[in-house]
Amino acid sequence: MTSRFLTGVLSAATAASLVVTLTACGGTTKNDSSSAGSGGAQSTAQADPNAATKEGVKMAFLPKQLNNPYSDIEVGGGKTALDELKGEYKLVGPNDASASSQVSYINTLIQQQQDVIGIAANDPNAVCPSLNQARSSGIKVVAFDSDAAKDCRDVFINQATTEGIGEQLAKMASELAGGSGEIAILSATPNATNQNAWIEVFKQQLAKPEYANLKLVKVAYGNDDDQKSFQEAQGLLQSYPNLKAIVAPTTVGIAAAARYISSSAYKGKVAVTGLGTPNQMREYVKDGTVTKFALWNPADIGYLAAYAGVALASNQITGVEGQKFKAGKLGEYTIGKDGEIVLGPPTVFDASNIDQYNF
Amino acid sequence: MSDKGNRPAWLSRLASWDAAVIVITVVVLLIASGAVENFGSSRNFTFLLLDLLPIALIALPMTFVIVTGEIDLSVASTLGLTSAVMGDLWNRGLSIETIIPLCLVLGAVLGALNGFFVTVLKLPSLAVTIGTLALYRGLAFVVLGDSAVADFPRSYTSWVTGTIDGGPIPNVLIPLVVLAVVFGLALHATPVGRAVFAAGAGEQAARFAGIRVGRLKFWLYVVSGLIAGLAGVLWTLRYSSARADNGLGMELAVVAAVLLGGVSIFGGKGTLPGVLAGVVLLATLQNALRLQDVSNEALNVVTGVLLIISVLLPNIITKSRAAVQRRRKRSLASPTPESGALAGVK
Numbered sequence: 001m002t003s004r005f006l007t008g009v010l011s012a013a014t015a016a017s018l019v020v021t022l023t024a025c026g027g028t029t030k031n032d033s034s035s036a037g038s039g040g041a042q043s044t045a046q047a048d049p050n051a052a053t054k055e056g057v058k059m060a061f062l063p064k065q066l067n068n069p070y071s072d073i074e075v076g077g078g079k080t081a082l083d084e085l086k087g088e089y090k091l092v093g094p095n096d097a098s099a100s101s102q103v104s105y106i107n108t109l110i111q112q113q114q115d116v117i118g119i120a121a122n123d124p125n126a127v128c129p130s131l132n133q134a135r136s137s138g139i140k141v142v143a144f145d146s147d148a149a150k151d152c153r154d155v156f157i158n159q160a161t162t163e164g165i166g167e168q169l170a171k172m173a174s175e176l177a178g179g180s181g182e183i184a185i186l187s188a189t190p191n192a193t194n195q196n197a198w199i200e201v202f203k204q205q206l207a208k209p210e211y212a213n214l215k216l217v218k219v220a221y222g223n224d225d226d227q228k229s230f231q232e233a234q235g236l237l238q239s240y241p242n243l244k245a246i247v248a249p250t251t252v253g254i255a256a257a258a259r260y261i262s263s264s265a266y267k268g269k270v271a272v273t274g275l276g277t278p279n280q281m282r283e284y285v286k287d288g289t290v291t292k293f294a295l296w297n298p299a300d301i302g303y304l305a306a307y308a309g310v311a312l313a314s315n316q317i318t319g320v321e322g323q324k325f326k327a328g329k330l331g332e333y334t335i336g337k338d339g340e341i342v343l344g345p346p347t348v349f350d351a352s353n354i355d356q357y358n359f
Numbered sequence: 360m361s362d363k364g365n366r367p368a369w370l371s372r373l374a375s376w377d378a379a380v381i382v383i384t385v386v387v388l389l390i391a392s393g394a395v396e397n398f399g400s401s402r403n404f405t406f407l408l409l410d411l412l413p414i415a416l417i418a419l420p421m422t423f424v425i426v427t428g429e430i431d432l433s434v435a436s437t438l439g440l441t442s443a444v445m446g447d448l449w450n451r452g453l454s455i456e457t458i459i460p461l462c463l464v465l466g467a468v469l470g471a472l473n474g475f476f477v478t479v480l481k482l483p484s485l486a487v488t489i490g491t492l493a494l495y496r497g498l499a500f501v502v503l504g505d506s507a508v509a510d511f512p513r514s515y516t517s518w519v520t521g522t523i524d525g526g527p528i529p530n531v532l533i534p535l536v537v538l539a540v541v542f543g544l545a546l547h548a549t550p551v552g553r554a555v556f557a558a559g560a561g562e563q564a565a566r567f568a569g570i571r572v573g574r575l576k577f578w579l580y581v582v583s584g585l586i587a588g589l590a591g592v593l594w595t596l597r598y599s600s601a602r603a604d605n606g607l608g609m610e611l612a613v614v615a616a617v618l619l620g621g622v623s624i625f626g627g628k629g630t631l632p633g634v635l636a637g638v639v640l641l642a643t644l645q646n647a648l649r650l651q652d653v654s655n656e657a658l659n660v661v662t663g664v665l666l667i668i669s670v671l672l673p674n675i676i677t678k679s680r681a682a683v684q685r686r687r688k689r690s691l692a693s694p695t696p697e698s699g700a701l702a703g704v705k
Binding site (some may be wrong): 007027030031050066092098099100103105111112123124126130172204 | 396397400402403406410440449450452453454455456504507509512514515516520594597598599600604605606607608609614645646648650652655659
């Protein structure tokens, strides 16, 4: 009996692979398939910048994952904007940030006939077929924070450009080090894409004449682990006693470095700066360990996404480069290349403004 | 006396949990079509079928595995590893027609490893497959890391996301229906199926009856891995995205659907139509509740409650039925009412 079972299984497997091989007409490999992307619906409609702003626009936000403090603030900004615009705000999303978990939510939003979907894509391609189905049924798609493939959304709200962040980091490091001396970077992991891009710009900036007296002595990695980052900060000060500033372009790293410095003899002598959230850094700003640091304001990302979404739904813009629209308190924005809208330079937080922010 | 005689029959009809689930599923489908806006649209029907496909596929061999009294928790990780390998091989320039059979073989090999640990080394399947759940998922991240491979040939990806003649039925339903019929017949109309039930009901007895339980279980794990590999291939093509985190956590949905469909977690009991109804019921509830804007947390609570009910209720029914039967036997042997009542309590 079991041997019959065995042969059954084997023949089934063989048959399956045969079918697969036979249905294939020749070998399709990566090189001969020019089918990357899925050729999204290109907007053919003309934009009318003077069109009236529609009221009652139904916009749904689909962050990477629900109940994440960061994305809660982002979509909170979206809600503020939709209240201003008299639109209908909705928030949906998966519990996990895996690649394809957003797809069934997009499908649901299509069924519910939303006007705009604002999405922070977990995987730029996995959401593509669904987003294009949404677009072909007349829904506008605004990617924010984390882009979807560019042929399946109308616009992308980028929190900041890589250049903008790298330049801001170099500027703060130079100011805090007094224009000269040794500085070090405390990053996340050696292969974190965005961190490395910022560090690359940072290094290019240091080659400029105005930063000639700054010396980058080391890039350390705390793996975005609090304890490891703490130890790395400690290690940097032991190896480089003349260090003027630690620049941590990661929220975990900057908080760990600040915590170490605030409780050590280096407080007031070695500056800590980089990218962090106001709530995390407030006590170190108050106790004088940290003078200034930067981050984009996540609420503004959602706010801008909602204004862009309503502008799309009102047909004031279609997502083509050079089109302009107004975004409430943030002022006027122009759509850049590939439908990208950059929020602006990162916000710099210091003792004078930190209490205005709660995230 | 006459109403006492009726009670076990009434109980046994209720105990046919799988039949009840089929009825409940049909009722829920009808209610949702009538009451939930947009649920009945043909496009939503397509989405529903596409969403339940991987769970339904993997639930087929899982039914066999659980009926024998074992479990395979590594299926979603097998799916993820297959997907990651698929992406890696595609990046290396192999043709998709070579990659797909290789991925199926990989799935079978991963299943065979589970089978080896469970049947040759005689380790508990729960422990083994929790281990390989972590191991296979870990390997998937070793193979592909955080990156995603997306440029699979359009002809394949559009077949997987497409529908028959542009209607509401997805193309991928064809292999699912074929496999469901094959697995259903194998479980309910062949010696293999009888051996599976026998092994689940009592391994020693099955051995004495000449069933090579170890070999049977080994091959069930191989098939489980093979189907998980197939689900991995279809998943990757559906989302045009080979990623190491594909199908993360799906093993729970599969086990929930199988148990909801009336398969006993202790083995020996269950039907494939019941399981498919369980899959459809879970997917329908998810879909309909989402359309009603029910929050994720509430959705999880619903799934959890259903899972607990489906484990508890059949168990309570069997126990109370056994108690009733015991009481009847006792009362036949010695008509003292006290002893009967005591036996019932025990």
